[in-house]
Amino acid sequence: MPELPEVETVRRGLLPAMEGEVIEQAEVRRDGLRWKFPENMTARLTGARVNALRRRSKYILADLDTAETLIIHLGMSGRMQVSGVKIGDFFHDHQEQQKHDHVVLHMSGGGRVTFNDARRFGAMDLATTDRVQEHKMLAGLGPEPLGNDFHEDLLKEKFSGRKTPVKLALLDQKIVAGLGNIYVCEVLNRVGIVPTRPVGGIDAAEISTLVPAIREVLSEAIEAGGSSLKDYRQADGELGYFQHSFKVYGREGEACQTPGCGGEISRITQSGRSTFFCAQCQR
Numbered sequence: 001m002p003e004l005p006e007v008e009t010v011r012r013g014l015l016p017a018m019e020g021e022v023i024e025q026a027e028v029r030r031d032g033l034r035w036k037f038p039e040n041m042t043a044r045l046t047g048a049r050v051n052a053l054r055r056r057s058k059y060i061l062a063d064l065d066t067a068e069t070l071i072i073h074l075g076m077s078g079r080m081q082v083s084g085v086k087i088g089d090f091f092h093d094h095q096e097q098q099k100h101d102h103v104v105l106h107m108s109g110g111g112r113v114t115f116n117d118a119r120r121f122g123a124m125d126l127a128t129t130d131r132v133q134e135h136k137m138l139a140g141l142g143p144e145p146l147g148n149d150f151h152e153d154l155l156k157e158k159f160s161g162r163k164t165p166v167k168l169a170l171l172d173q174k175i176v177a178g179l180g181n182i183y184v185c186e187v188l189n190r191v192g193i194v195p196t197r198p199v200g201g202i203d204a205a206e207i208s209t210l211v212p213a214i215r216e217v218l219s220e221a222i223e224a225g226g227s228s229l230k231d232y233r234q235a236d237g238e239l240g241y242f243q244h245s246f247k248v249y250g251r252e253g254e255a256c257q258t259p260g261c262g263g264e265i266s267r268i269t270q271s272g273r274s275t276f277f278c279a280q281c282q283r
């Protein structure tokens, strides 16, 4: 499932094909994915210029010159492919139409943007740009972890007196938007906090290490994603999936990589999802 760094990588990969370009033709090949597409989506997209391509949490937002914003969510298995335009060092030109290519945008710069989603948990919708933050998918989202509205004081307030395990609190999209299972595990390993610890017991000094660790872990992954856009292995134009090595995620039974620790990575389940951590250096 794509997390924030993957979505940001997709956005950056789409920029050269989409930003400032006109959607000359939108091809919409079914009536919806997770939810029905908005009415007349083909007509509302065709002829619109993409003024800006932004990201909010795990959503890509294309602001159109029609005063509407196209909201794109990749869901579980959504993939974006770009062809006919240069990304990084490569000119991508695949491709036979594939089975699950549901929406294709033919852009004025010659680029072709394809949304492929085998499991169809993804979503696309249109909303008035001025009120896009009120859209059902975006309303109630907390601050961006890489933005200025996310800071120590906010976490202190949200954590104070609560018994929620810290991993679940950081996955709560109302507290901070866009953090997912993988990167929360990595963050908690980096700061030495056990994922089951109630947030009320996390002191101010620990919170002051948590905020920069969240930013670092995400930024490193975004950097790895950025490199992937220049990588010949991505030459099929598929965006957002890149090699990135995790220290704890998916490493049950392996030696902990924290210098001098000597512990072993454990896996537990919290709210139905796997948590990876080292009981030796995370307390």
Ligand SMILES: [Zn+2]
Pocket (backbone or CB within 6 Å): 256, 257, 258, 261, 262, 263, 264, 278, 279, 280, 281, 282
């Ligand atoms: Zn360890």
